[in-house]
Amino acid sequence: MTRRARVAVVSDYTLATLGGAENAFHDQVLALSAVADVLAICPPSERLAALGRQPQIRAMGVPAAFVVPGLGFPLVPHTARLRHRLRTVLAEHRVEVVHLHSEFGLAAAAIAAARELGIAVVQTVHTFFWQTTAPIQTLLALGGPPFHRLVTGFSPARIRLADRAGDSALRAMTLATARRVDLVISPSAHQADRLRAAGLARVEVVPNTVAPNPTARPVTSIDGPLRVLWIGRLADEKRILPFVRDALRAVGDVGADRLQVEIVGAGPRQAQVRRLIDGHRGITWRGRLDPAEIPAALERAHVTVLSSIGWDNQPMTVAESITALRGVIWCDPALTEGLADAGIAAFGESTDVLAGRLVELATDPTPVIAASSAAISARDVFSADTFLRSVTRAYRTAMAVEQQTGVPTCAS
Template sequence: MHIVFFGDQHLDSLGGAQVSMRLQREFLERAGHTVTVVAPRMHGPRAGADDPANVDLPSMPITADREYSMSWPGRATDRFLDRAMTHRPPVDIVHVQADFWGGFIGHRYAHRHGLPVVHTMHNRVDVGIRAVTPLHRPVLAALNSWRRRALPGSGSGADGWAFLRGLASGASAVTAPSTHFARRLEEHDVFRPVDVVWNGIDDDVRAATIAAAPVAPPEGRPRFVWLGRMSPEKRLLPFLEAFVASGVDAELEIIGGGAQRAAAEKIVAGIPHVRFAGRLSYPETLARIAAADALVQTSIGFETQGMTPFEAATLGTPSVISDPDIAAELGGGLWAVPAADADEGARVAALARTLRQAASDIASGVAPEPLPEVAESFRQSSRTAAMIALYERVLAG
């Protein structure tokens, strides 16, 4: 098969969806399929060499560090893309893994060429936009207006679910990376049924990481690790407030970058054994997770899957989980933060208590163990096999 991926961001840029799509491409190619990746061209110092699998669309940078960019979904982009695709094998299926301009461009391409679409929903659009702006209602209304112009006939509505419903209207199948997100998509009539296909971990990197890990963990303080984008929806700052309030004698490593780093460093200034590692490569990040006694996941209601606790579980590292949906999806091998009301102070206090419990359990040698079936089901090879079966079902249908 020749599968064409559409993304909002170039796969060389930072982000969980980009990591997942890179793995999907690699394992599809290992299985003998051809993958073309259509995404906005990168700008700035991280813009890399041309990859023959990529179609880099004309774009404009949209962040100060020029890490992220956008391509305008319109006739000029359509023409550029159609010209670029004439030099490639005939396309069998379009796989849209984008929620904004990449989604519009992908669905427009599929519609022009009469191709079936599989759409993977990566984004809780309503929660994400509400987390970063108090003007989320007018922003969502504007996004829906843009969607209707870019995708005529994709439906009405002005909220986040209407936006996703409009994107899914052109799809033959919709997938979600978790059971809880699939359930919400169905409950809001985005699509039915929604297939659950987890994002996965690289089989080879996982095996190498486990092989390189020490047989017995070193003695000393409990070691916590937090990783992700340093932005409000990830709740790094409340976590650090909880860590300070917990008073635990533990090591903490924070991996990632973002606009909140300076504020985060200020909260833990003077606290011993806290280290900011910055952005690390995928193998380096997995090695740090495997070396930790516990991973801490702190966003609530935002994640469509929450990759990091699954990566931790498949490496044998338990997690402190703030999001009850993610805790239920994992099924075990974790400390669940008790549900608190919407008051952030109560949530911080609950997380502080859970961190104290986790540190005590680790020190006593009674930390929970992740479920073995999670490790098996999270391997990328098994996820790719599931997606290929879905592609074949759509093509047969």
Template sequence: MPSRTPRATPDLKVALVCDYSLDYLGGAQSAFLDEARILAADGARVTVVAPRTKASRRSAAAHPATENPAMLDVDVRRVLPGLDLPLLRNRPQLRRRLREEFTARGIQVVHVHSEFGLTAAAIDVARELGLPVVHTVHTFFWQARMPAVFEPIAALITRTFARCVRSHPVSGTALAPSATDSALRGMTLSTAERADVVVSPSAHQADRLRAAGVRRVAVIPNAAPEATQAEPLTSVEGPVRLVWVGRLAPEKRVLEFVRAARTAQALLRPGALSIEIIGDGPLRRAVEDAADPAGPEPRPDILVTGRLSRDEVRARVRRAHLVALTSLGFDNQPVVVVEAFTEARSVVYVDADLREGLSEGGILVPSDVAGMAEALVRLVRQPSDIVDASRRAHRAAAVFSPAHHAELLRRVYADAGAPVAAPAR
């Protein structure tokens, strides 16, 4: 008899735990909330455990404990400046609250999506209650970009901070050339080592986790809660419209992209290439200056719109012809790829390690400014390549379907020890 995929029992009760603020929907938060909706639609009872924020209060009002997914938000007294990271310490009061809630809600598996105090407390309580733990690693590629002279003290501060909020030590394994990056990655590794099964949204990150000593790693790409409904492009009318979405930070290489876009626009006829930068972050002013340098004529062909809602981002992607992804050696499996493919739009990317979906439906280009610029010029002059890539992205979007994601999660939960049942014949 052929093997059958385990199916979550209709009343499987899952606690999804995240330390990050849900007021700011970065990639990790978006993937986290998408997964909550996918699991709920698949029949599990989901409780989202996250810091109490404006967004969580609105969500809790819309999704009380009787709804699915339900919210369990935890009071926060401080937020780490500059990082939007709520500071929650793994203390007896927090563990007591989680223990009471997990017991009252009949939680059967604890699935954590971060590495800080709330996650540590949830894992401690899961171990006390004999519950299986699954850990999704959203990045094992932390980059502090610290001057070498400050590395020793920065690494010490990182380890001390992690120990303070988590009440658990950071792995001392050398994981990166930089001492600070190694300490940050050690925080992720030491959390992964406490889980029954670790989930990586990408194969290349899974390889790195296994090399670091994590024994049980499953690859489950991020997914969209809704299956794609968009149709691929049939032609490219007017200027080629390209959208860049993400945090305006050095590791995303947004400035390099803006310089490449300006170089390409100088080689093309006026108005042939239109760029939109969506996001916010420490490089916002620098990006705006690079996009609109001082001069006698305004340059509206690179627009910096700032942070937008998820629905607004998807609408901009739908109106565009392409999406740009310019990080190199930093990202795991970016949610923007899911958003682009769901809208049947291809992604221009520079990191060959990123494979999920991109190897079938993306457009790999050189990572340097000159190489990116040359690729943009070529795409504008050969719009048929954009149309072909849109068709490939539409086909490749299947890997990000909610049904596929739920099926893989059922297998992981079963492997971790959660109660599951086989589907009906």
């Protein structure tokens, strides 16, 4: 694509929600606007409206029919009316590629509209490791497939994708949509392997990109306490409560004058987090921050922590941390992008592992300084230039598939 392409980027998720998929959508739309005319389509929010005020970006808000209580998830069913509206706007903007970031009704309607117009469709998968610790596996297994069929019109994928039936049903929603696009994008290599094993023939790895951080400076010395930052949704899948307990243990071992922990985020476990840290001088909860405030939080820290195991495919917090020239203490050995160089391993679910690593680093922060230095080169994988080279190559492949077959051929 030597001229400006015309791309529609679509998500069922609202940008008002705290989450990696939402931030990936936002930052990829911004990156794409450097080389393409971008139509950003998702449920309305002020953040979407702000995107639409950027050069070369038009925002289209699609109101939700229903918002799932407790989750804040906007439900946009696939209807004939929505499909017609999308077909009209895709034709008006002469869109060449539809790029999905979700797997529900809005994505399904976009696929149908694109097929009617002969437009290539790609999907970035963020959700192939969906799981829940809630005791509702049977309910999810029974209710997940008919729910997804109701909002999308897609037949469920009948394949076992996880040990627990409910987790498998959640991931089958993603697979049911991914089977209907021309090409699937995975932000990480390990998720791409799992997608191929599930039967998807065309899967390309395109790491997430984040906004540049031109003021980032590496950590060259640490005077005073080691400052550790945890960013994310305060939820079980992020293992926030085990992290807080590990952090409390570590601060108790070395003292608040040698280790300070800052937690940024909100979510269903925030009340428990506040109770656990109440009265402890070495740990602070900042609540949810505006995305524009995250670089300052990263600058205050020496290193960040990713405590999830088996949930994330490529966390945006990793990309943001390394772009800010901050190393990442991480617990999931399946994650590799950027972390192979700028990561500090703390593998294992035992409290001895992460708490022990925090104690070691507070006592001798040399690995923190080394990880920050390594981030100078490691951040290239998350740069806009790297993303644009990879994603435009994926678009060309998808367009060739659409032109040759006229039907999705991602499934083997």
